[in-house]
Amino acid sequence: MTAAALGRGLRNPFRSRVRAALVVGLLALVTGFWAVMMQAAAASRQEIAKLDARVRTLVELHLARAQDDAGGARQMGGGMRMRGAGQQAVSLAVALCVLGAAAPAQAQGQLEGTVTGAKLTACDFKPGTCEGTLTLERRAGGKPEQVTVKVPKGTPIKRGNDHLFLPGLKGQAVVITHVQDKGERVATSIEVVTARP
Secondary structure, three states: OHHHHHHHHHHHHHOOHHHHHHHHHHHHHHHHHHHHHHHHHHHHHHHHHHHHHHHHHHHHHHHHHHHOOOOOEEEEOOEEEEOOHHHHHHHHHHHHHHHHOOOOOOOOEEEEEEEEEEEEEEOOOOOOOOEEEEEEEEEEOOEEEEEEEEEOOOOOEEEOOEEOOHHHHOOOEEEEEEEEEOOEEEEEEEEEOOOOO
16 A cells, blocks of 8 residues: 555656646755755855954954063052953953964064055055055165065054055055064054154
């Protein structure tokens, strides 16, 4: 009885052309929907990986900036006074995130020189939205040296209180605060100075 019911169930959808077209159409629709869902899942995994890398970079930059602080403590009245418990908790959380991501913190450094070239890769022409690279000429041991610095989106570029854009730096004397990331210098801030360094 079960075999007969199964045979009848397989034959019934194909008894007329309309039923067969409907079954084939539904199968195509379900298969297409499944394929779209798989593509969306793959795309979302890629976006999550990109976001994870961006967050890891931001945490590294914040930790590097925190290392320039006075070590979390201030000298007050002959004794050491620690930061508030909330600030300590945030600092600890950032440190744990960085250690958990197995990304070593890197100290900041400064470069001074004159910008000889600026390559723009993207810009919304709003302050802090330009990204690209710049070439800096500086003096090292009395000799001119060319240094390439990556400028990620969000890097403040200023002259005093004025915001500038990456392409406008060519020929300007600058001080660049940077960190090392995967063997390259990455700017965290750029300040245009009036006198040539």
